[in-house]
Amino acid sequence: MNPFSLEGKKILITGASSGIGRTIAAEASLAGANIVICGRNTERLNETFDLLHHGDDQCHERVIFDLADESATIEIIQQLNYFDGVVFAAGSDLIQPFSFTTSQQLKTIMDDNFTGQALMLQKLIKTKKINSGASIVFFSSVNGTSIGSKGHSLYAAAKGAINGLVRVVANELSKKRIRVNAIAPGMVETGLMKMNEEIVSKELLEVHRKDYPLGFGRPEDVAYLCIYLLSGASVWMTGQSITIDGGLSINR
Numbered sequence: 001m002n003p004f005s006l007e008g009k010k011i012l013i014t015g016a017s018s019g020i021g022r023t024i025a026a027e028a029s030l031a032g033a034n035i036v037i038c039g040r041n042t043e044r045l046n047e048t049f050d051l052l053h054h055g056d057d058q059c060h061e062r063v064i065f066d067l068a069d070e071s072a073t074i075e076i077i078q079q080l081n082y083f084d085g086v087v088f089a090a091g092s093d094l095i096q097p098f099s100f101t102t103s104q105q106l107k108t109i110m111d112d113n114f115t116g117q118a119l120m121l122q123k124l125i126k127t128k129k130i131n132s133g134a135s136i137v138f139f140s141s142v143n144g145t146s147i148g149s150k151g152h153s154l155y156a157a158a159k160g161a162i163n164g165l166v167r168v169v170a171n172e173l174s175k176k177r178i179r180v181n182a183i184a185p186g187m188v189e190t191g192l193m194k195m196n197e198e199i200v201s202k203e204l205l206e207v208h209r210k211d212y213p214l215g216f217g218r219p220e221d222v223a224y225l226c227i228y229l230l231s232g233a234s235v236w237m238t239g240q241s242i243t244i245d246g247g248l249s250i251n252r
């Protein structure tokens with residue numbers, strides 16, 4: 001038996017309409033899972049749906065809602081079935097000095113990266129929609145885990161909150177053999193990085209690229225780690241925030 005197989009597992013993925021979440025959805029479907037993809041943008045979520053592998057016994061679904069809308073999240077959860085894996089890959093960034101922060105910006109960045117998904121997990125647990133032996137994967141970042149890039153204060157705060165949540169919830173759910181981990185990537189070439197490109201400038205990003213011994217990452221570089229965490233190959237791994245950064249941290 002292939003320990004990395006996801007055959008027969010049902011996996012929910014937020015942030016699946018773009019970047020890393022989209023690639024995880026495609027790779028997890030190739031590994032045999034039945035996927036429920038979530039996002040806000042219908043067109044982009046449909047594009048992801050078209051990328052999924054549809055094997056004979058596989059059945060995938062798509063759900064559109066905003067994680068910042070708690071009542072929409074509750075309604076969606078009521079319609080959903082039981083899961084063997086949940087990947088919280090939604091997120092958004094904001095680049096500006098901390099001194100310019102508004103309370104609305106703080107709320108939005110926390111909602112998109114932390115609060116919406118923390119509440120969703122709480123409701124999935126409370127309604128017993130997470131099977132024993134399941135794997136939960138959050139997305140943290142090197143920002144908020146090991147570095148503090150200027151201009152990313154709110155994002156780093158939200159990602160730091162994820163690291164704390166993961167450690168405690170992993171401990172609490174261990175009796176049900178439910179594992180909870182986070183992936184903390186360095187710069188990966190997705191829509192989020194394009195935003196950085198527009199705000200910070202292409203030239204500065206090229207300078208930053210030199211800090212990465214293996215260059216910037218591709219979504220699949222991170223997706224394969226996620227597949228490992230969702231699979232039976234990682235049954236002894238819980239409560240961790242795993243850095244994957246092309247060697248960025250060895251240069252610091």
Ligand SMILES: NC(=O)c1ccc[n+]([C@@H]2O[C@H](COP(=O)([O-])OP(=O)(O)OC[C@H]3O[C@@H](n4cnc5c(N)ncnc54)[C@H](OP(=O)(O)O)[C@@H]3O)[C@@H](O)[C@H]2O)c1
Pocket residue numbers: 014015016017018019020021038039040041042044065066067068088089090091092111112113116139140141142184185186187188189190191192193
């Ligand atoms: N790319 C990087 O360099 C990098 C580095 C470290 C960590 N990460 C983390 O990895 C995760 C994936 O990043 P990415 O680069 O793939 O980002 P991305 O391409 O910008 O995609 C972000 C996804 O999050 C969804 N989303 C954001 N806010 C949402 C909300 N309130 N409700 C529902 N969905 C929401 C978006 O949905 P819609 O498009 O439908 O609105 C989209 O699917 C994020 O948590 C990010 O912080 C990324």
